[in-house]
Amino acid sequence: MNAFRAGLGLQAALLRRSPGDLHILATVPLYTLILLAMTDAPHRPGLAPDAIIAPTLMALWSTALFTAGDLIDRDRYNGTLEPTVAAPAGLAQVVAGRISAVTATGLLAFAEAWAVGRCFGVHLTVRHPLPLVLGILATSLTTACTAAVIAALLVLTRGGRPYQNSLSFPLYLLSGIVVPIGELPHWLHPVSRLVYLSWSADLLRSAFRAGPPRDLPVQLLALGLLAAAGLACAGVLLRRVLARVRVLGTLGHA
């Protein structure tokens, strides 16, 4: 637990000193504004929650992809992975703490989007607070687990880095965070359901709808399963990363 806390503290300090790493948070107000303007259609009221939830999920995914995903590789580039591995604390706990700090910072996007909505004249009513809280927690957990997979994968597969940037809009499209999955071709629906953002979007949207959130247990179960799968995958990949860089002698600056 100490290692987790140390990782959390370290990453918080790093983020405070490198505001450029939080550039994704600077995009949230603009994405919110754009989506609110686009969904400001008199004949289709009720789209405002979607326009506010979508940028927050986009920001969470982007921080996972770019900031958290780069953690291990950047340590290696800076030459700090070697002493981190040599330290008595487990690397997995340190990385988990650091990724949690990044994910927690990404949650600021919710407040940003909400504030932009208020300025735009959108007053969202939370009709079901429990799904909202559970949705945020489950989404954060799954984001952190997925970020750990990305962080390990980017070290293992050097050829994967050019595709890092490509995992943004294709996934936003697939997960139906603004346009429902129903608008996509039928054969894509099962693929969409493998993207955790699709469950998160449905869950968070249900908190603002009048009807009871009947799918809450299924949505939470799906997010839990995807988080568990991500965690297991990240554990295996992290062990492979350590074994590989030790054998190849590329643990240090690379």
Next chain:
Amino acid sequence: MNTRPRPEALTLLRHGSAIAVADLAAVYTWRTWLFGWLVRMLSQVVFFTLIGRLTGGDERFLVTGNALMVCAVEATMVVASSAWERSLGTLPLLVAAPARLAWTFVVRSLQWVISGTATSLVALFALGPVFGLRWTAGSACAAVPLVLLTSLGTYCVGLALAAFVADRPGLRNVVSNVAYLGMMAVCGVQVPVHYWPPPVRAVAQALPLTHELDALRGVLDGAPPVHVLLQALLGAVTGAGWLAVAVLGFGWVARRGRRTGAIEFGT
């Protein structure tokens, strides 16, 4: 008296373009460009265009705006690639070189114009018809220079911003992202420019993307050629204005850097 020989503009363009092409080859292979970058950008176009289906909006309007927007996204990467010189420690060498710093930066990131123009053209010609755009030989020929002008114009906007973040290279991604999203919001890409209040509309008029997009929509809607030409010209003029700001900005960076040493290695 300055006795250093000034290199010819064409020589500078040739060397700068060689660096740009080398950078492009270092950033992408044809495979990563096609299956990574292009897929990402086309997905962005589809993502925003499908919102029109949700709200009952005009899909032709959205697909045209978003397809042209992708070249603006790529052109503003000049903010980041200009800042790389500082993090690589090569800025002092560029300041010491006989060529003027501003023109070195003007030609050094042209790879984004090349790639951005290609991406937008693929989006317009391949995705456009899926969402209702109908191309004729004439309109397709007119679209090519308009896309190139948009790339060049937004590249100049990015260059001006790059000069102002030369001292804070850590902010490069913040500035480039805010710049292209700001353009996406106000230039008529997602909603008409008149949706916004008058001060925002005035800002939009100072951006090349607003005028080139208007010209492109004019081409697709069969507007009079005079209107199209006038808008294209207005876009070019605003782009030239931003280029002038960029040249002045980089001149200031060079003078200030020599005086204070603020051009050393930095991230």
